[in-house]
Amino acid sequence: MIDIACIIATAAIAIASLLTLYRLARGPDVLDRILALDTLVINTIGLIVVIGLWFRTTMYFETALLFAMVGFVTTVALCKYLLRGNVIE
Amino acid sequence: MIVAEVAISLLILVGAFFLFVGSLGLAKLPDLMRRLHGPTKATTLGIGSMLIASMLYFWAIEESPSIHELLITLFLFLTAPVTAQMIAKAHILRERHARESIPGTGRPVGWATLDAAKADEHSEHTQIPSGP
Amino acid sequence: MARLFPHPILSIVIALVWILLVNDISAGAMALGILLGWAIPKLTSRYWPDRPRIRRPLAVLEYFGIVLKDIAVSNVQVAYLVLFRRGDTLRSHYVTVPLDLTTAEAITALAGTITLTPGTVSADLSADGRSLLVHCLETADPAATVAQIKERYERRLKEIFE
Numbered sequence: 001m002i003d004i005a006c007i008i009a010t011a012a013i014a015i016a017s018l019l020t021l022y023r024l025a026r027g028p029d030v031l032d033r034i035l036a037l038d039t040l041v042i043n044t045i046g047l048i049v050v051i052g053l054w055f056r057t058t059m060y061f062e063t064a065l066l067f068a069m070v071g072f073v074t075t076v077a078l079c080k081y082l083l084r085g086n087v088i089e
Numbered sequence: 090m091i092v093a094e095v096a097i098s099l100l101i102l103v104g105a106f107f108l109f110v111g112s113l114g115l116a117k118l119p120d121l122m123r124r125l126h127g128p129t130k131a132t133t134l135g136i137g138s139m140l141i142a143s144m145l146y147f148w149a150i151e152e153s154p155s156i157h158e159l160l161i162t163l164f165l166f167l168t169a170p171v172t173a174q175m176i177a178k179a180h181i182l183r184e185r186h187a188r189e190s191i192p193g194t195g196r197p198v199g200w201a202t203l204d205a206a207k208a209d210e211h212s213e214h215t216q217i218p219s220g221p
Numbered sequence: 222m223a224r225l226f227p228h229p230i231l232s233i234v235i236a237l238v239w240i241l242l243v244n245d246i247s248a249g250a251m252a253l254g255i256l257l258g259w260a261i262p263k264l265t266s267r268y269w270p271d272r273p274r275i276r277r278p279l280a281v282l283e284y285f286g287i288v289l290k291d292i293a294v295s296n297v298q299v300a301y302l303v304l305f306r307r308g309d310t311l312r313s314h315y316v317t318v319p320l321d322l323t324t325a326e327a328i329t330a331l332a333g334t335i336t337l338t339p340g341t342v343s344a345d346l347s348a349d350g351r352s353l354l355v356h357c358l359e360t361a362d363p364a365a366t367v368a369q370i371k372e373r374y375e376r377r378l379k380e381i382f383e
Contacts, residue, residue, distance in 0.1 A: 002146070005098035009105035009139075016112035023115050023124075031121055031180055038172055039115050039128040042136060045161070046108045049139045050101065053146055058155050058244070065161050072168040079175035083182060083202070107296060114303040123313055125342050126358045127303055133337060134296040157244040170336035170343070177344035177356065191315045191354060194347035204348040 006054040010047065017043045034078050041071030093149040100142035107135030121180050122187075129173040137162050178202045227266040230275070232258035280381045287373070291338040299340055302359055315344070316363045318353045318370055327382040328353070334374050341366070 017040060024036040045064045052060035114127020140158040147155040181187050182202050194200060199207075226232050239254035240246060275281065302311060318335075322328050332343040332353060340358035347353075360366050 001094050001098050002101070005101040009101045012105040012109045016109045019112040019116040029121060029180075029183075031176055031183070032124065035121070035124060035128060035176055036115060038176075039112055039132065042128065042132040042165070043108055043112060045165075046104060046132075046136055046139055049136070049143055049158075050105070053097075053101065053143055056151070058147065061155075061157055061161070065157075065164070068161055068164050068168070072164075072172065075172045076175055079172075079179045082179040083175075107300065110300040110303050114299070117303065118308040118311075122342070122344075122356050123308060123311060123358060125356070126299055126340060129336055129342060130292075130296055130299050131303075134292060155244060157241045160238065160241045166337065167333070170333040173336050173342050174332065174344065177342060181345060181354075191345075192317045194352045194354075195317055195319055196347050196349055196351050198348040200345045200354060201348045201350075202345050 003054065006050050009050045010054075013043050013047045013050065017047075030082070031079075034075060038071060038075045041067060041074075045071075090150070093145065097142045097146050097150075100138045100145065104135045104137075104139035104142065107131045107138070111135060121184075122177065125173055125176060129169050133165055133169050136165055226259065226262065228262040228269075231262045234258075235261055275381060276383070277381055280377065284374075284377050284381060287377070288334055288338065291373075295338050295340060299358065302340070306359075311359045312361065314357050314360055314363045316355050316357060316360075316367050318355055318367050318375075320351050320353055321371075321375060322379060322383065323350075324382055325350075327378045330382075331374055331378055334378075335370060338374075341370070 020036045020040045020043060024033050024040070027033060045067050048060050048064040048067065052058065052064075108131065111127045111131030114131065115124050118124045118127065140162050144155060144158045147153055181191065181200070188203065191200065198204060236251070236254035236258035239257050240250050243250045320328060320331070322331060328346070328350065332346070335341050335343040335353070335355055340360070342356045342358075343353055344356050345354040355366075355370070357363065357366055
């Protein structure tokens with residue numbers, strides 16, 4: 001039963017990732033793209049957790065944790081660049 | 090055992106549902122501030138319930154308790170508001186219509202993002218050396 | 222005692238995080254966790270000389286319970302709005318929340334709570350730190366939203382921190 005739930009969850013997360021990719025391609029602003037990347041990272045963390053459950057291993061959790069940290073730092077760095085690199089008109 | 094399996098499966102499905110809704114909100118809603126609501130909320134609960142499912146699985150079925158899932162949940166709950174606020178601040182700074190649509194502070198000073206930008210601009214102008 | 226552990230709560234948190242990170246409750250992991258919990262606050266204490274004061278530790282647990290319940294409820298609400306409403310019919314507003322809180326820790330906790338709970342995202346703080354800009358996804362009555370934030374979260378945080 002858990003295997004079936006994992007398959008359904010993987011499919012749902014795959015569609016969710018496609019939706020974030022749509023927003024990433026469509027824009028219109030650079031901030032929409034940053035938000036799309038952030039959401040994509042969170043979807044990937046979900047995918048890693050589901051795959052860890054599916055394969056019955058705890059090995060992937062460090063990967064998920066690293067993904068969470070790198071994703072957060074990336075988003076904050078990009079926003080900080082936009083906040084500081086641009087002077088108000 | 091069956092109860093645990095049903096609970097784990099349900100939690101996985103709930104998590105996947107909320108991740109899906111978060112991304113759907115991102116793709117569907119019309120402007121950035123509305124889009125911000127989908128990912129910041131739906132994803133925290135989505136990831137949260139998946140990690141609870143994982144903890145329950147290794148505790149009830151594999152019988153080797155695993156607790157470090159809590160760490161990822163905790164980290165995401167701490168970082169989601171920071172990310173959202175950084176994006177909102179950058180949005181307010183960059184978009185003219187966003188600056189015009191926000192209400193006043195109710196205080197003698199303005200919003201921190203805009204005041205800091207003004208101060209920067211001012212200091213840049215004053216730093217330009219004037220000729221004799 | 223205060224010189225040995227300049228930030229006792231931080232020390233406990235670091236030790237707990239270390240135990241979670243190695244995913245093992247053994248004597249060795251605990252010893253290393255306690256060592257890190259002692260050394261890190263000690264070495265970095267000159268960067269943060271002040272220590273946040275928590276007046277009522279039990280109220281923190283109550284607050285966590287309320288926030289977790291609200292997160293679950295708000296997720297269902299936002300999911301409903303995203304799935305069954307057209308995006309441009311949502312009545313989204315910015316509102317200004319005047320703050321009674323003064324310490325940085327309390328305001329940070331309030332802003333984080335607002336972002337994680339019903340249809341609201343905290344967007345900016347005024348330059349003097351006395352009011353908070355909040356964006357609501359769907360609200361018929363902005364004043365009621367502000368009143369709810371102040372009554373439900375800010376009052377409790379004020380009891381905890383001030």
